[in-house]
Amino acid sequence: MKKQLRHAVNAGGIFGIITIFLFLIGFTGTAADLFSDLFRNKNAAPFLSLNPQMLNMLIFLGLIGLWAGAYGSRKSKSQTDDPWGAALIGGLTAGLVHGLLVSGLALLVGTLNLRGVRINVYLSELLPDAIKLFLVGKSPLQGATVHIVFLTLTGFLGGLLSRGVGRGSWRVRSGAAWNSILEKISQQSIVKQVRGSRNTRYVVYGILLLLVFLLPLRAGPYWNYTIGTVGIYVLLGLGLNIVVGLAGLLDLGYVAFFAIGAYTMALLTAPQPHHLMWSFWIALPIGVLLAALTGLLLGAPVLRMRGDYLAIVTLGFGEIIRILSKSDALTPFTGGPSGVKAIGFPTLFGKPFNSGVDFVYLIFLAVLLIIFVTNRLQNSRVGRAWEAMREDETVSRAMGINTLTQKLLAFAIGAAFAGLGGALFASRNVFTGPEDHNLMVSINVVAVVIVGGMGNIPGVIAGALMLKGLPEVLRQLEDYRVMVFGALLIVMMLWRPAGMIPSARRKMEVEKDKGVIETPDEGRGK
Amino acid sequence: MAMLEVKDIHTYYGNIHALKGISLTVEQGEIVTLIGSNGAGKTTTLRSICGLQKPRTGSIQLNGEDLNSYKAHQIVSKGVAMVPEGRGIFARLTVAENLDLGAYTRNDRTAIQEDLERVFTIFPRLKERQRQVAGTLSGGEQQMLATGRALMTRPRLLLMDEPSMGLAPVLVEAIFDVIKAINKEGTTILLVEQNALMALSIAHRGYVIQTGQIVLQDTAANLKNNETVQKAYLGIE
Numbered sequence: 001m002k003k004q005l006r007h008a009v010n011a012g013g014i015f016g017i018i019t020i021f022l023f024l025i026g027f028t029g030t031a032a033d034l035f036s037d038l039f040r041n042k043n044a045a046p047f048l049s050l051n052p053q054m055l056n057m058l059i060f061l062g063l064i065g066l067w068a069g070a071y072g073s074r075k076s077k078s079q080t081d082d083p084w085g086a087a088l089i090g091g092l093t094a095g096l097v098h099g100l101l102v103s104g105l106a107l108l109v110g111t112l113n114l115r116g117v118r119i120n121v122y123l124s125e126l127l128p129d130a131i132k133l134f135l136v137g138k139s140p141l142q143g144a145t146v147h148i149v150f151l152t153l154t155g156f157l158g159g160l161l162s163r164g165v166g167r168g169s170w171r172v173r174s175g176a177a178w179n180s181i182l183e184k185i186s187q188q189s190i191v192k193q194v195r196g197s198r199n200t201r202y203v204v205y206g207i208l209l210l211l212v213f214l215l216p217l218r219a220g221p222y223w224n225y226t227i228g229t230v231g232i233y234v235l236l237g238l239g240l241n242i243v244v245g246l247a248g249l250l251d252l253g254y255v256a257f258f259a260i261g262a263y264t265m266a267l268l269t270a271p272q273p274h275h276l277m278w279s280f281w282i283a284l285p286i287g288v289l290l291a292a293l294t295g296l297l298l299g300a301p302v303l304r305m306r307g308d309y310l311a312i313v314t315l316g317f318g319e320i321i322r323i324l325s326k327s328d329a330l331t332p333f334t335g336g337p338s339g340v341k342a343i344g345f346p347t348l349f350g351k352p353f354n355s356g357v358d359f360v361y362l363i364f365l366a367v368l369l370i371i372f373v374t375n376r377l378q379n380s381r382v383g384r385a386w387e388a389m390r391e392d393e394t395v396s397r398a399m400g401i402n403t404l405t406q407k408l409l410a411f412a413i414g415a416a417f418a419g420l421g422g423a424l425f426a427s428r429n430v431f432t433g434p435e436d437h438n439l440m441v442s443i444n445v446v447a448v449v450i451v452g453g454m455g456n457i458p459g460v461i462a463g464a465l466m467l468k469g470l471p472e473v474l475r476q477l478e479d480y481r482v483m484v485f486g487a488l489l490i491v492m493m494l495w496r497p498a499g500m501i502p503s504a505r506r507k508m509e510v511e512k513d514k515g516v517i518e519t520p521d522e523g524r525g526k
Numbered sequence: 527m528a529m530l531e532v533k534d535i536h537t538y539y540g541n542i543h544a545l546k547g548i549s550l551t552v553e554q555g556e557i558v559t560l561i562g563s564n565g566a567g568k569t570t571t572l573r574s575i576c577g578l579q580k581p582r583t584g585s586i587q588l589n590g591e592d593l594n595s596y597k598a599h600q601i602v603s604k605g606v607a608m609v610p611e612g613r614g615i616f617a618r619l620t621v622a623e624n625l626d627l628g629a630y631t632r633n634d635r636t637a638i639q640e641d642l643e644r645v646f647t648i649f650p651r652l653k654e655r656q657r658q659v660a661g662t663l664s665g666g667e668q669q670m671l672a673t674g675r676a677l678m679t680r681p682r683l684l685l686m687d688e689p690s691m692g693l694a695p696v697l698v699e700a701i702f703d704v705i706k707a708i709n710k711e712g713t714t715i716l717l718v719e720q721n722a723l724m725a726l727s728i729a730h731r732g733y734v735i736q737t738g739q740i741v742l743q744d745t746a747a748n749l750k751n752n753e754t755v756q757k758a759y760l761g762i763e
């Protein structure tokens with residue numbers, strides 16, 4: 001108990017300092033603005049004499065308060081039992097300490113303001129709105145009281161929530177009436193059937209898919225552009241995932257194939273520099289095939305190398321393609337440094353299919369197709385051979401696997417995916433140039449695969465959302481964008497070292513004690 | 527005609543002359559053991575036979591067919607399987623997936639299923655642990671897996687590189703019992719061993735290799751009684 005209290009006080013203290021720090025750097029105000037964008041309540045009527053901005057700030061503080069409470073109520077490792085009382089008192093204490101510290105700041109800021117001391121003048125000139133905000137527009141004493149009560153309350157709630165939800169009480173735990181009810185429900189045959197059946201999964205996927213497909217209609221051009229970019233990175237990520245995640249070949253020049261796809265689309269469909277102006281639908285498969293072919297051509301000499309050498313050579317190849325596309329000598333062929341403009345767009349039944357929404361759908365379609373293909377590959381003989389090769393190349397040869405062919409195959413398929421991504425990218429942007437295909441693209445794709453979780457499809461999607469979607473969401477934070485993004489990345493890699501959605505294998509590698517993979521046996525080439 | 531006929535092979539690692547004219551034969555149905563001290567060239571001999579390290583000169587014939595022009599992965603489908611030194615299992619794949627890969631070159635589904643059952647009867651432990659990631663198996667279990675995986679290729683000739691390495695005496699005996707049983711069922715075996723006493727007790731014939739050359743060859747019983755062998759490899763003074 002004593003230990004728990006000490007822990008709670010500590011938690012409250014730490015969170016108090018965090019809250020004060022966030023306030024002093026003006027982040028609290030920014031967060032409030034972000035919420036007001038999110039809730040679209042900028043012009044809402046005041047609630048309990050609080051204007052929307054103050055409400056938003058309190059919501060933000062409330063979240064931190066909940067967190068503090070949850071953290072403070074956590075039982076210590078040595079404790080075996082986990083009584084409700086202790087958890088609640090922990091949450092309450094953490095909240096109280098948190099509130100005391102923060103209201104201390106509120107008082108300080110407020111009273112300094114009243115007496116006109118110099119530092120206060122300085123502060124209130126610097127952050128006049130913020131201070132008003134922080135005092136909730138009231139007198140210092142009232143403002144401080146609001147903070148204490150509010151943070152204590154949220155701390156208590158946080159304790160409650162974490163005890164109730166976080167510790168598996170939802171799962172089967174005898175005793176509590178709530179659980180026995182849940183248990184009863186889940187034992188009903190219908191519920192069991194619904195939960196157990198494949199179809200439920202498909203229904204859930206279907207609903208998700210439907211939501212995703214409805215999204216572009218509501219999202220507006222800016223978000224559609226972002227969604228499209230995320231989709232293209234999913235394509236790239238899935239392609240690289242085959243090369244790196246399955247076959248274990250570290251390819252750092254992956255952008256080369258993206259560029260080949262993009263330039264094929266550009267040069268075949270644009271009026272300049274070749275005046276070919278072929279149809280999008282002809283240029284698309286050519287782009288994919290050319291990328292795959294380049295993969296084969298590059299792979300044949302290079303894939304005999306192992307590990308680091310391969311990484312360096314492919315890295316160079318990526319740059320070579322970009323430099324070639326930029327070079328003066330090839331300008332008549334590639335459009336040179338200024339790139340290719342007026343790239344063709346798809347038509348559907350004779351009508352142009354090129355609005356922002358159309359492209360999002362096109363990219364979705366490509367992503368679905370590639371997910372399907374990847375899924376089939378992963379569970380095939382070929383996929384198994386890739387994994388064996390990644391594990392031990394020599395032994396896989398002794399098992400009868402032709403490693404050179406398999407590597408080439410992985411390389412070409414990965415390249416084809418990138419070519420598809422590049423072609424769509426060029427057509428959507430109407431323009432492409434050398435700088436669209438710089439090293440950063442390769443690095444980003446590698447990051448997507450690693451952050452998301454190497455070796456599986458949901459991981460790659462999550463990684464693309466995180467690395468390509470989140471920065472756009474965070475754009476609202478303006479100056480703090482990069483900081484918050486960086487912090488999130490670090491937190492994530494600490495929290496989930498094997499990626500956001502790791503494949504069972506990667507997970508087991510990081511958590512060595514879990515040796516059994518729960519894979520369904522379906523679809524294996526027995 | 528011997529099943530395997532190795533004639534005067536010279537194998538190099540770059541400039542290192544590892545095998546200096548090895549010749550040996552293995553007859554259909556035999557267990558032949560290759561003993562020798564560390565670095566003598568036992569592993570290299572096996573790697574040469576299964577094509578992982580091609581000899582520069584000399585010939586290797588399997589049932590009269592020259593293996594020289596075949597790559598390692600092609601030799602597997604000729605019926606030569608290897609249990610590599612240090613087991614060489616695919617650590618991050620499951621037991622079942624490892625065994626699956628053993629049958630990589632085969633398409634005969636029903637026969638593969640039969641062989642899987644056979645492996646599971648030989649090593650019941652593997653059946654229990656099908657879903658377990660191979661890297662988390664114990665050393666003995668990994669050896670079983672490597673052996674089982676090689677059996678999944680349905681080999682006519684099985685090359686085994688130190689199957690007893692790092693195993694407790696009880697397990698060593700169990701593994702050797704399995705080797706005998708596999709042989710009884712008709713698989714020819716070329717067995718490389720440090721544990722010469724055990725190897726000679728189950729083998730029909732043996733070769734002694736020293737710094738890349740065969741220095742002695744005889745029936746297993748004779749080798750066991752040979753004074754030099756006793757001194758050098760059996761620890762008998």
Ligand SMILES: Nc1ncnc2c1ncn2[C@@H]1O[C@H](COP(=O)(O)OP(=O)(O)OP(=O)(O)O)[C@@H](O)[C@H]1O
Nearest residue numbers: 539542544562563564565566567568569570571720
């Ligand atoms: N990859 C390699 N590169 C260079 N030299 C090698 C390589 N592998 C083996 N050798 C050398 O070839 C010789 C024979 O090695 P080999 O592995 O065949 O010995 P071994 O009889 O299997 O020994 P051990 O009982 O220790 O396994 C040794 O001198 C070794 O150093």
Ligand SMILES: [Mg+2]
Nearest residue numbers: 568569570611
């Ligand atoms: Mg050896």
